[in-house]
Amino acid sequence: MPNPHDCPGCAAPDLAFAAHDHSHCAHDAIQRAEALTAATGARLTPVRRRVLEILLEEHKALGAYDVLARLAQDGFGNQPPVAYRALEFLVDQGLAHRIQRLNAFTACAHMGEVHAPAFLICRTCHTVAEAAATPARAALEVEAAKAGFQVERTTIEALGLCPACRTQA
Amino acid sequence: MPNPHDCPGCAAPDLAFAAHDHSHCAHDAIQRAEALTAATGARLTPVRRRVLEILLEEHKALGAYDVLARLAQDGFGNQPPVAYRALEFLVDQGLAHRIQRLNAFTACAHMGEVHAPAFLICRTCHTVAEAAATPARAALEVEAAKAGFQVERTTIEALGLCPACRTQA
DNA sequence: CTTATGTATGTAATATCATAACAGGTCAAG
DNA sequence: CTTGACCTGTTATGATATTACATACATAAG
Numbered sequence: 001m002p003n004p005h006d007c008p009g010c011a012a013p014d015l016a017f018a019a020h021d022h023s024h025c026a027h028d029a030i031q032r033a034e035a036l037t038a039a040t041g042a043r044l045t046p047v048r049r050r051v052l053e054i055l056l057e058e059h060k061a062l063g064a065y066d067v068l069a070r071l072a073q074d075g076f077g078n079q080p081p082v083a084y085r086a087l088e089f090l091v092d093q094g095l096a097h098r099i100q101r102l103n104a105f106t107a108c109a110h111m112g113e114v115h116a117p118a119f120l121i122c123r124t125c126h127t128v129a130e131a132a133a134t135p136a137r138a139a140l141e142v143e144a145a146k147a148g149f150q151v152e153r154t155t156i157e158a159l160g161l162c163p164a165c166r167t168q169a
Numbered sequence: 170m171p172n173p174h175d176c177p178g179c180a181a182p183d184l185a186f187a188a189h190d191h192s193h194c195a196h197d198a199i200q201r202a203e204a205l206t207a208a209t210g211a212r213l214t215p216v217r218r219r220v221l222e223i224l225l226e227e228h229k230a231l232g233a234y235d236v237l238a239r240l241a242q243d244g245f246g247n248q249p250p251v252a253y254r255a256l257e258f259l260v261d262q263g264l265a266h267r268i269q270r271l272n273a274f275t276a277c278a279h280m281g282e283v284h285a286p287a288f289l290i291c292r293t294c295h296t297v298a299e300a301a302a303t304p305a306r307a308a309l310e311v312e313a314a315k316a317g318f319q320v321e322r323t324t325i326e327a328l329g330l331c332p333a334c335r336t337q338a
Numbered sequence: 339c340t341t342a343t344g345t346a347t348g349t350a351a352t353a354t355c356a357t358a359a360c361a362g363g364t365c366a367a368g
Numbered sequence: 369c370t371t372g373a374c375c376t377g378t379t380a381t382g383a384t385a386t387t388a389c390a391t392a393c394a395t396a397a398g
Contacts, residue, residue, distance in 0.1 A: 015316055045375070064355070077377050084356065085376080100269040101324055103355060103384095118309055120318045131312040139304035140287055140327055147184060147298055148332035149289045155270055157324040158309055163317035212394095214346070233384070246348045249385065254347080272355095272384060 016059035016109065016129035017122075017162045026056035032111045033095050042093055047076050051086040052107060055096055061104035061121075061128050099128060101157050116154060122162035124169075129162070185228035185278065185298035186291075186331045195225035201280045202264050211262055216245050220255040221276060224265055230273035230290075230297050268297060270326050285323060291331035293338075298331070 007021045007028075033052055037044040044052075054070045055062060064083045071086075072078035087105050090096035096107050099119055109130045110117070118133035133156045144151045161169060176197075177189040202221055206213040213221075223239050224231060233252045240255075241247035256274050259265035265276050268288055278299045279286070287302035302325045313320045330338065 017316060017318070043375080047376075079378055080356065081358090082377070100326075118312060120313055120316060120320075122318075123321070129316055129318070131309070131316060131318075133309075133312075135308035135312065136305045136325070139308045140300070140302075140325060143287060143300040143302075143304065144289055144327055144329070147186060147289060147300060148335070149186070149291075149298065149300075149327070150330045150335050151289075151327040152292070152329040153327070155324060155326040155328075156305070156309060157269075158313055158318070158320040158322070159324075160313070160321040161319045166317070166319050212346080216347075248349050250387090251348070253385065258346095 016127050017164065022058075026053070029056050029107060029111060033093075036095070036112050037093060040093075042089075047071065047082065048086045048089050050074060050076065051083065052090055052095055055090075055105060055107035059106070059109075059127050059129065061099045061102045061106040061126070063102075063104045067105070097130075099157065100155050101159060102128075116156075118156040118158065120162070121157060121159050122165055123159050124165035125162060127162055131158075185296050186333065191227075195222070198225050198276060198280060202262075205264070205281050206262060209262075211258075216240065216251065217255045217258050219243060219245065220252065221259055221264055224259075224274060224276035228275070228278075228296050228298065230268045230271045230275040230295070232271075232273045236274070266299075268326065269324050270328060285325075287325040287327065289331070290326060290328050291334055292328050293334035294331060296331055300327075 007024050012018070030049070030053060033044060033049075036042075050071060051067055054067055064080065064087060067087065068078060068080060068083035071083060076082060087096065087098075090107075091098055091105070094108060095111055096105050097117065097119070098105055099121065101119075101121060106119075106128045115130075116133050116137055117130040118136055120129045120131055122128075133154070136156050137151075137154050140154060140156075141151050176193050177184060177187040181187070199218070199222065202213060202218075205211075219240060220236055223236055233249065233256060236256065237247060237249060237252035240252060245251060256265065256267075259276075260267055260274070263277060264280055265274050266286065266288070267274055268290065270288075270290060275288075275297045277286075284299075285302050285306055286299040287305055289298045289300050291297075302323065305325050306320075306323050309323060309325070310320050
């Protein structure tokens with residue numbers, strides 16, 4: 001296995017757009033997920049682990065039914081709740097995120113770090129990257145405060161063109 | 170009819186949370202919608218106008234099927250495309266917005282002004298207000314630029330408590 | 339006036355996304 | 369070895385959204 005420092009995907013996981021040894025990147029993420037769940041007592045069961053692996057296969061968002069189809073191939077249940085429950089678990093644990101714009105899910109690129117990410121969604125290749133949302137969220141809270149509104153959760157997503165697709169266009 | 174300056178809803182339309190003469194607020198919005206569509210040649214047909222009126226009845230987001238039910242009561246078609254098409258038209262014309270988090274739609278509070286709003290969604294009373302998204306969007310674009318990503322559209326939404334519900338809690 | 343054209347509306351059918359309710363299984367604590 | 373918490377599976381249904389096609393209606397060209 002290559003040294004982590006050789007892998008742009010692991011060194012800067014928000015750069016989903018950069019070419020990188022993705023199998024390494026995914027393997028590493030599973031390891032971190034194992035450690036994190038072990039630490040909190042949460043149970044990364046076979047279905048949940050498999051769902052995370054599926055999400056990790058690409059830096060894209062998958063719909064619940066896409067995940068479900070893959071699960072069924074592997075001999076797990078093939079009814080929607082099976083997928084939705086595993087996805088909900090992963091999201092609750094901070095191991096995955098829901099992309100509102102796509103009604104879809106993607107593996108977290110910063111497992112274990114406290115973060116409220118923004119998502120960069122390429123409209124051409126459908127790659128999804130995480131970006132720091134802190135500045136945007138702070139700006140949003142300033143505006144909200146003007147209206148006396150107390151922010152609890154934010155959805156910050158951008159649709160556009162990733163570097164590669166931008167070059168082609 | 171009261172003078173516009175008597176109506177907080179019209180004076181500061183993003184303050185959906187403030188008490189205001191809403192019938193005036195809605196009436197005014199329809200007038201602006203008429204003027205704007207007339208100016209661009211777009212046709213504010215009866216269905217479309219009625220959908221806008223329905224959205225304007227409250228500062229809340231309505232699902233397409235809620236809108237559809239109201240339309241059907243008024244003798245319009247009662248199949249989903251009737252509602253979805255009218256809503257799409259209104260969104261395209263900048264007369265309404267889609268709230269991703271709720272899979273629902275709300276009348277625009279700033280018709281005619283170029284704006285990419287952020288939405289403040291109260292999780293208790295479900296009121297939706299528009300806030301300035303420019304600062305948040307700028308912050309998001311800075312982060313996106315670091316990844317070489319070109320932002321085209323943004324979704325910026327906050328879920329939380331409006332002033333009134335906050336006081337009660 | 340009539341016809342051609344583009345646009346809007348109506349409807350049927352279907353696709354896609356999501357949850358409620360309940361049954362059975364596993365496993366560790368008492 | 370039983371209880372209780374949690375996980376998985378299944379049935380059924382609900383909620384959201386689109387495709388495809390038919391019809392109507394306005395307007396402008398002939």
